[in-house]
Amino acid sequence: MSPSAPAVLGRLRARTLRLAELVATPLVPADYIDLFDPLRSGADLRGRLVAVRPETRDSATLVIRPGRGWLPHVPGQYVRIGVDVDGVRLWRAYSVTSPLDEPGGHITVTVKAIPGGVVSNHLVHHARPGTVLQLDQATGEFVLPTTAPTKILFITAGSGITPVMGMLRNAVHELDDVVLVHSAPTEADVIFRREIRALAATGRIRLVEKHTDRDGMVDVDELARLVPDLAERESWACGPTGMLDVLEQHFADQGLADRLHTERFRPAVFVTGEGGTVTFDRTDTTVEADGATPILDAGEAAGVLMPSGCRMGICFGCVVPLRSGAVRDLRDGAVTTAAEGDGVLVQTCISAAAGPCHIDV
Numbered sequence: 446m447s448p449s450a451p452a453v454l455g456r457l458r459a460r461t462l463r464l465a466e467l468v469a470t471p472l473v474p475a476d477y478i479d480l481f482d483p484l485r486s487g488a489d490l491r492g493r494l495v496a497v498r499p500e501t502r503d504s505a506t507l508v509i510r511p512g513r514g515w516l517p518h519v520p521g522q523y524v525r526i527g528v529d530v531d532g533v534r535l536w537r538a539y540s541v542t543s544p545l546d547e548p549g550g551h552i553t554v555t556v557k558a559i560p561g562g563v564v565s566n567h568l569v570h571h572a573r574p575g576t577v578l579q580l581d582q583a584t585g586e587f588v589l590p591t592t593a594p595t596k597i598l599f600i601t602a603g604s605g606i607t608p609v610m611g612m613l614r615n616a617v618h619e620l621d622d623v624v625l626v627h628s629a630p631t632e633a634d635v636i637f638r639r640e641i642r643a644l645a646a647t648g649r650i651r652l653v654e655k656h657t658d659r660d661g662m663v664d665v666d667e668l669a670r671l672v673p674d675l676a677e678r679e680s681w682a683c684g685p686t687g688m689l690d691v692l693e694q695h696f697a698d699q700g701l702a703d704r705l706h707t708e709r710f711r712p713a714v715f716v717t718g719e720g721g722t723v724t725f726d727r728t729d730t731t732v733e734a735d736g737a738t739p740i741l742d743a744g745e746a747a748g749v750l751m752p753s754g755c756r757m758g759i760c761f762g763c764v765v766p767l768r769s770g771a772v773r774d775l776r777d778g779a780v781t782t783a784a785e786g787d788g789v790l791v792q793t794c795i796s797a798a799a800g801p802c803h804i805d806v
Contacts (some may be wrong), residue, residue, distance in 0.1 A: 464624070483652065490514050492526075494550060494576040498571075499634050504557040505569045506603065511552055511580060517545060521608045521681075521708075524554065525754055525762070527579030531566050536762060537564045538755040540608035540708075541583055544615050550641055555636060557604035563745075584760075587681065587708035594679035595621055600692065602628040602657075602684030606636050608708055609683060610719070613644065623650040624672055628684070630658045647761030661783040664689070665695040676701060683708040709757055722796040725749045725806045726768060734798045739775065741793035744806065751793060751806060758795040767791045770802025 492509040499505050518524070518541045527536045543553035558569040587608050589597075597620060599609045606627055617623065625645075629635045635654065645652035653671050655663050669675055682692050682705060689707045696705040720735040723743055728750075734743040741763055744751045754762020758776065767783040769791065774781070776794050784787035793804070 461683065464767065465512070490580045490582070492552070492578045492580045494572060494578060495573055496574055500555060501557075501634055501638075503634075504555060504636050506553050506555045507568060507572065508551050508553050509578065509580075512775050515552070515580070516582050518552070519585075519588045520545070520611045521588035522583040522585040522611075523608065524552070524583045525581040525760060526568065528564055528572070528576075530563055533750060535564050536579070536754050538613055538757070538760070540585075540712075542607050542611045542614070555604070555610070557636070572733050581760075582649045587683065587706060587710070589616060589681075591781055594622055596674065596678040597623045598675065598678040599623070599625045599627075599681040600668070600680060600682040600684070600688075600690055601625070601665075603634075604710070605682075605684030605708070606634065606641075607683075609681065612681075613641075613650070617644060617649050620649075624678070625650050626652070626653040626655070626663060626668065626671060627689075628655040628657050628663055628688075631656050665691060668695075676704075679704055679706075681706045681708075683710075696760070705777065719799055721770070721800040721802060723798050724801075724803045727806055729775060736797050737775070738772065738797055738798065739794050740772065740791075740796050740798065740802075743798075744793065744804070749806060753794060756794045758792055761792060763792050763794045764790050765793055766805035768803040768805050770800055771799040772796040773799035 484553050485779045490512050492511040492515070494507060495510050496508040497505050498508065498673070521540070523538045523540045525536050525538050527534050529720070536626055539554035539556055541552055542555045545553065547553065556565050556568045558566045589612055593616065601609050609625070616742075617702050625641060627635065627641065632638070635641075641652055641654075663671070672678065676699065680696070682689055686709060689709060690736055692705060693702070693707065696702050720733070722731060723734050723740055725744055725747075730744075730747050732747045734740065734773045741751050741753055741756065752763055752765065754760035756763070766788065767781065769783055769785050773779070773783045773796065775797055780799050781789060781791055
């Protein structure tokens with residue numbers, strides 16, 4: 446029985462592909478396809494930068510057209526973005542700030558440039574439309590429940606407004622009673638200033654806007670005065686570690702710990718180690734690091750190319766072997782030790798030196 450036409454065509458297609466791979470070695474045809482259609486189905490998830498919209502003097506919103514494999518995010522979640530800077534691919538995590546029905550199927554992230562931040566400064570000041578970015582699917586638990594509480598409090602500072610703006614843009618018209626307490630150094634530093642003020646002007650939210658260069662930080666006593674029904678509200682807080690530490694302690698002291706949800710852009714430092722000499726074996730680089738500096742930061746400052754991801758201990762993109770020595774977990778003070786051949790792995794973004802240590806990087 447002679448083979449069917451589709452079977453013959455299938456074998457011919459497979460042979461043609463194998464021949465193309467031989468001719469293209471060390472690249473494969475998919476590599477060339479990526480040059481023309483990097484957002485195609487089946488490719489690694491990517492996005493094309495469509496626009497860069499300045500928000501403040503040191504922040505900007507990136508409009509991204511994700512590839513065909515992108516799955517809808519849940520408002521409040523973050524996405525890891527990989528960007529090539531000076532020939533090195535670096536990954537960072539940013540909250541998705543766009544509504545689910547963003548025109549064109551685009552998504553947005555809003556980035557604040559931080560002093561010395563290689564990726565954030567590149568994205569805010571140097572990224573150009575047309576750039577192809579690497580993407581992961583959105584993830585994170587800093588989201589509203591399916592059934593929203595009757596009373597909600599958002600407490601944010603600086604770029605901590607970004608995941609909350611993602612929630613407000615998607616759900617504010619469905620929420621009954623929302624208070625937003627937001628802090629920034631000056632009026633000009635308030636990200637989304639016009640939008641959150643417009644929401645307040647139309648009565649969708651009650652806004653308390655604090656400018657810390659003039660007014661100082663909002664402490665828990667002032668917060669209790671600003672929001673007298675604090676104990677009745679489900680609360681979401683995002684901002685600097687110090688602010689979140691104080692809030693978590695206050696809510697715990699009041700027996701309200703289960704009513705506070707926090708998002709940290711950096712891990713909280715509860716206990717610091719003694720510090721020590723960190724040796725990155727593959728690059729033959731040695732640095733002195735104190736007990737409060739993540740090994741990831743110490744390595745990058747010394748020019749060591751380090752794997753990284755969310756930089757807050759969630760995604761495990763920074764896991765590397767600890768060949769020998771001791772490190773301390775900056776979140777809870779736990780010490781991990783290893784001897785040659787133990788096969789111990791550590792997360793460098795939330796681990797600091799607790800004496801001399803050797804890292805297999």
